Amino acid sequence: MLTVLFDGIATGALLFLSSVGLSVTLGVMNFVNLAHGVFAMTGGYVAVVLLNRWGVPFLATLPAAFAASAGLGVVVERLFYRKLYDAGALEQVLFTTGLVFAAMAAAAFLMGSQHQIIQLPAFLAGQFHLFKGFDLGVYRLFLIVFCGCVALALQLVLSRTRFGSRLRAAVDNATVANALGINVGRLFAVTFAVGCGLAGLGAALGVEILNLDPSFPLKFLVYFLIVVAAGGTGTISGPLLASLVLGICDVAGKYYVPDIGAFIIYGVMVAMLIWRPHGLFGRRAVR
């Protein structure tokens, strides 16, 4: 029971890292970005290649995964997404769906369609025996602590820095923020890149837990959407709480009722969207 809870929290922490960036593009910029998983997958594969083929130490692959995903995010945003901000939701759906398909085929071509396996360093492997009947995986503990630190850092950036206050202003009312001399476009571009980087980081950390393979962008699209839908926009705590609940539900569902595990997740998503279309904790985004 406690182990399930613990694994669920670890999965939720990964989901949080992967999807917090999407709450900005989708929730705030009103850009229907169905390709968020592509950026995450890129980071995951970069980490795998560095670790398995080039023998880079595990911890050093994480910044590389972040940088690769963020870099890809910047390129795609500047080259393509920017042109589609004014277009209808339909064009955005088409473009990002196409990006998902192309990325899935490219990943299968470059990396093969199997699940990726990584060799964790010795200090992260193994179990941590707390008391009788309750063993913690060291790696999962590391994940929880790491993601907790990231969430805290994001919260501090958002609440204490000038960048954060500008971002909050832009989220509340982009038009007025623009009129006050805040470069909203650049602000969102930076946020988008950081969000993509975090997604890549999440996938790199979750290569084995989330089962990285070429279908990753499609498989986790729904999870990301749920986090955004439930978590609302403009806060860190909303997506965090939503991810944790989702992670626990997912792991518990697969553990206790394997027959209808995925069913529960989709059902919860639809029910929640109908109940609270603007998120459980979120404020309504102002365009």
Add this chain to the structure above:
Amino acid sequence: MIVEAKSAAPPTEDERRLRAPWRSVEIAFWVLAAAAYLLLPHQLPLLAQAAIGGLFALSVDLLLGIAGVMSLGHAAFFGIGGYVAGLLAQSGWGEPLSGLVAAGLVAGGCGFLSSFLVLRGSDLTRLMVTLGISLLVMEAANRMTWLTGGSDGLQGIDVWPIFGVWEFDLYGRTAYVYALGVLFACFLLVRRVVHSPFGLTLRGIKGNPRRMSALGTPVGRRLVGVYTLAAALAGIAGALLTQTTQFVSLDVFGFDKSSEALLAVVLGGAGTLYGAIVGALMLMELETLLARITPEYWQFWIGIAFMAQALYARGGILGFTVRLWTRLRRGVAAPSRTAP
């Protein structure tokens, strides 16, 4: 009746639009489609698939191009129709036409029920709810192995000859005529609906739902109606696929099915009806061509096609052609207009 009684006076613009006389291009389109039976005998299985894809895309166009409702999960109804027809044929009732009707009714019923969930909220919420519902349906079909065969698909589908006379053959001759006939019948229905007052209010809702509501149109009820109709048509398309291939698997519920129908509609030109059919045909040809060149990685190029379409060719091929055509004609007509 009323329109006919007034016919002594020259018809007004509104009346002409409601009557929507057939243009020669439209007739040529269907004659060409029928002639394909003789002209392209080796392509018939593929063309039958294109006709089915065209019907599915037509149902999406009704929703997206006419009423402005975006759905990422329309394949749910396609799949439901496919499985209804498959299960009927498997359990010993292989009569194709009644199978179509049953599939249409069940899919339409499901569409009616789910429309109340879907038609709330903004575009974004709709996208997510439709996607969620289609995943739910797919997962349900996946789990109910006793009914659907799970991931193995439905085996042992035996479809009877059409009207007890024409049997489905290996060369797809019957399949093509059958699929084209059903497509034409459904097209007539959709065309009639689009040019009816009901269809006009749908176009109005697409333009501005709030204003239509202020004008006294029951917006919610209209959308429920069109969603139900589109679901039923998608169900019929799914049933056609099952009957012509004598097989149905979970693929029919897939996300790529829904998104490819969207692409077909946009490729051909949303809201034009013919665009959906042309787009589906083009997409089918493109996929066959790519699958021949790179059997494993054709999805990559399809993805590129999606992206190029979104960036550079808004309005679709048909929209582009129509724009070009009107510009050419205006170019010819312009001097006579300026003449005294």
